[in-house]
Amino acid sequence: MMLKICNLKKSYGKIRALRDLNLEIEDGELFGFVGPNGAGKTTTIRILTGLLRADSGTVEIDGQPMRCGDGKLKEKIGYVPDFFGVYDNVRVSEYLEFYASAYGITGLVARRRYMELLDMVGLGGREDHYVDSLSRGMKQRLGVARALVHNPRLLILDEPAAGLDPRTRQDFIQMLKEINKCGKTILISSHILSELGEMCTDIGIIEEGAMVLRGSLVDILAMVNTSNPLEMRIYKNLPEAVALLRRHPLVHNVTIDGNQVVAGFSGGQMDEARLLGQLVTEAGALVGSFGRRQGGLESVFMQITGSKEEKVVAQG
Template identity: 50%
Template structure:
């Protein structure tokens, strides 16, 4: 769906985004993570046509138009991190206005606006002035507005920033719904736990460069967890420690009273064989599990402890 090729943005001698290449498949919910100033917002703005790229290209689907062209704009729904609303304008009129801005007909707008307001739980607020809505409601209205012209790609720049916990949960549920409807979504957020719950793939940026990108599970497995195993032992600890130390491809990380933690550089089959050997050598196991990686630790590992944003 979204193909970014060698995208670079320079401000004088400062490079905000450097040679960024990324592919987001159709129907994917892609989480964009990185510390402050990593270049996430700059990248999103370049894709939206709100910022001119110094070099590189952006392609969405099979659209041939350049960034900022009418064809490209029709493909994108954009929700910025901060946005304002107009005074003295009702929710319905707000939707009407943006529908007209996308060249939609009044009847079409009315029907779609009703459906979308229903989707974002604002159908009872149609006749309410937008400036009187809460921040969470405004954010959901902005998502409805971004979906009005039925874009193929939804770009959300920190949509949960400044929202209270309830509004965050509502936003997360809304995004999950949209994902289940088949929308391709790119979301940047600093709430990593939320991203890890809903995203199918992630990209981590730091200092304007994309450090890693891909399927969430794969990345977590390759970079953080997936290789660490906890073995809980009831009896035969000495034998177990000796065997683990002697076993090639296994590094003993820590030994506790009833538990050892190992790092396996081999395959999962090798670990299964090792467990079998321990049992054959009269080591009684109480438990055995693979440590799951999490986005927070992965983020800290890749960005050198930088503050997520």
């Protein structure tokens, strides 16, 4: 277990930023941490990086309980904030050398390390460039190299792709996947859900300081899709089929658009199969397609965070 958060609480005055947050991230995971603004993502990350003290709860990193200001534990974490701060008059190599020396890595070892990292993040050959002359995308890559300079086991990124153009964002995602393949556990927070869907092995959705949904992307989509409406295309006996749907106790809100029918359905997968059978046998409908509307991560997010009543808690 790379990261284990138990009952983490944090309040800012009367505002409760985190309320019993629980989270577990396995070694080697690429975990997407999703939530609307003010949900508690950054608060969680700041506690993990030692920049904030939790009111209560425990955090374990790589099996070791986290104590505030623990230098040894800090060496296990690499942190990339959402904004890249730049020092004037510093070259890329000097920037990385400085942070390497902050972790006690100096001389040839540091040089070899940052040269490897620059190649890894696609900035090879730019070691003599001044940091403030780099583009935003390059600066973010340099930020990742900086966070990896001491070879941490856990890399934490707080909305790293914010402000990047789509092409640069894609390259950045690819780079993170490569870093993940090298054995680094990554926790990435973002509100751009589509990019998390592309790269993350697991997703956690946080709202109002608590984890409301946690699991693999496939599981989450399947779980949430059961509350999506049924979509069917009916080519024969449409009126009879619609009448049957409106009579059905599990069906609600039937809408028709040509031969496309959309209906809310509160049953499970077996109920879906029975309904399909009834449409074919009782209404004599010729059904071209039948199934739940497939929701993307965006719709999952909206569904989870949009209405408290519809929250699905699926820890673990």
